[in-house]
Amino acid sequence: LSSFLHLRPMPLDAIYSLKETFKADSNENKIILGSGVYRDDQSLPWVLPSVEKADEIVAKTQDCGRYEYLPIPGYAPFYTAARDLLFGDLGDNASRIVSLHTVAGTGANRLGAQFLKETTHPSAVWLPDPTWVNHHNIWSQVGVNVKTYPYWNSSTRALDFEKMLRVLSDEATEGDVLILHACAHNPTGVDPTKEQWMTIAAMCETKGLFPFFDCAYLGFASGDLDEDAWAVRHFMSRGTLELAVAQSFSKNMGLYGERVGALHLVTATAEIASNAKGHLSRLQRGYVSQPPTRGARIAATILRTPDLYQEWLFDIQQMSSRIRNMRRALRDRLISLGTPGSWEHIFSQIGMFSYVGLTAEQVAIIEEYSHIYMLKSGRINIAGLTTKNVENVARAIDHAVR
Numbered sequence: 126l127s128s129f130l131h132l133r134p135m136p137l138d139a140i141y142s143l144k145e146t147f148k149a150d151s152n153e154n155k156i157i158l159g160s161g162v163y164r165d166d167q168s169l170p171w172v173l174p175s176v177e178k179a180d181e182i183v184a185k186t187q188d189c190g191r192y193e194y195l196p197i198p199g200y201a202p203f204y205t206a207a208r209d210l211l212f213g214d215l216g217d218n219a220s221r222i223v224s225l226h227t228v229a230g231t232g233a234n235r236l237g238a239q240f241l242k243e244t245t246h247p248s249a250v251w252l253p254d255p256t257w258v259n260h261h262n263i264w265s266q267v268g269v270n271v272k273t274y275p276y277w278n279s280s281t282r283a284l285d286f287e288k289m290l291r292v293l294s295d296e297a298t299e300g301d302v303l304i305l306h307a308c309a310h311n312p313t314g315v316d317p318t319k320e321q322w323m324t325i326a327a328m329c330e331t332k333g334l335f336p337f338f339d340c341a342y343l344g345f346a347s348g349d350l351d352e353d354a355w356a357v358r359h360f361m362s363r364g365t366l367e368l369a370v371a372q373s374f375s376k377n378m379g380l381y382g383e384r385v386g387a388l389h390l391v392t393a394t395a396e397i398a399s400n401a402k403g404h405l406s407r408l409q410r411g412y413v414s415q416p417p418t419r420g421a422r423i424a425a426t427i428l429r430t431p432d433l434y435q436e437w438l439f440d441i442q443q444m445s446s447r448i449r450n451m452r453r454a455l456r457d458r459l460i461s462l463g464t465p466g467s468w469e470h471i472f473s474q475i476g477m478f479s480y481v482g483l484t485a486e487q488v489a490i491i492e493e494y495s496h497i498y499m500l501k502s503g504r505i506n507i508a509g510l511t512t513k514n515v516e517n518v519a520r521a522i523d524h525a526v527r
């Protein structure tokens with residue numbers, strides 16, 4: 126007999142089940158706008174030219190040590206360069222930051238969550254509603270009480286800033302963790318303005334909340350890394366807050382399967398940082414012993430080679446401008462079709478995703494009649510649009526909302 130007889134079937138993650146349904150559809154005009162990966166105008170994965178070159182350099186320069194284990198905190202040339210990319214010029218503050226190389230952004234979120242749970246015992250973690258679904262998964266697996274704060278206002282199709290502030294000020298308690306998307310919020314594509322970020326930072330100070338930034342799309346919001354890092358740098362520059370940042374290179378380097386990321390913890394003093402590093406290393410040891418090497422070597426080569434770095438900035442521009450063009454194209458087609466409703470938000474939202482503002486019924490109609498697959502929330506991956514398919518997508522939305 127089995128110890129597992131009590132197990133019931135577990136529903137597939139929404140994105141994975143969408144992919145399965147898409148695969149099973151034999152219609153040749155089918156389109157998937159589900160998962161968060163960049164595609165070029167031919168709907169193909171894109172290996173960034175800067176990554177291709179860095180990969181060759183890594184292959185050529187590696188000796189017989191190439192498959193050796195890394196230290197537990199990972200590849201230092203990578204995580205220090207990742208830190209500098211994110212925080213910019215740190216001056217004397219570098220010693221207050223602990224950085225570790227992690228198994229991509231997910232690993233950084235998980236490591237940070239476990240560390241905070243064990244060291245600061247938060248009574249709750251506050252996630253935006255909606256957020257990346259894995260935030261719920263990670264924090265509930267770690268065993269912290271998960272609460273949500275209002276973020277998206279479906280009637281204005283914008284950030285519900287007042288409600289967000291009200292709920293956090295009334296209900297969050299000192300020591301609670303506040304999850305913030307550093308830029309290009311997934312899934313809504315809506316970020317706070319700089320003034321709003323300042324207000325959030327001030328609230329973290331007065332209420333004693335611990336800000337934890339998830340930074341998976343640096344460069345995807347504006348195409349400019351410094352601009353996209355603004356919120357994190359602002360929180361850091363106030364000098365009053367400790368904070369954590371989970372950083373991913375999956376999207377901005379297109380290194381998805383290589384699992385390249387870092388966790389940065391900004392602490393009050395260098396001594397605390399050094400102690401925290403020991404605790405984080407112990408946790409990392411229990412999860413993965415050491416993170417994987419190849420992707421981090423590629424990323425470090427790009428970040429530390431001036432020519433390649435410039436080329437990478439250009440690659441990011443390519444991706445972010447294609448996404449902006451597709452936003453414009455979809456908005457323009459909907460307007461020219463006279464589709465009922467307002468579609469300006471599709472263009473003004475940023476990053477890879479758009480919350481189009483469709484109901485679950487409309488999403489189902491689009492899937493059934495047009496073979497276009499998106500999440501039930503009406504979130505679409507703009508990078509799934511191409512000059513060829515955007516017309517069909519606009520017509521399908523038009524048909525469903527009429």
Ligand code: PMP
Nearest residue numbers: 161229230231257311341373375
């Ligand atoms: N955070 C957010 C908000 C994301 O959208 C993603 C990727 N979908 C991640 C973290 C993690 O990505 P990865 O583990 O692939 O780096």
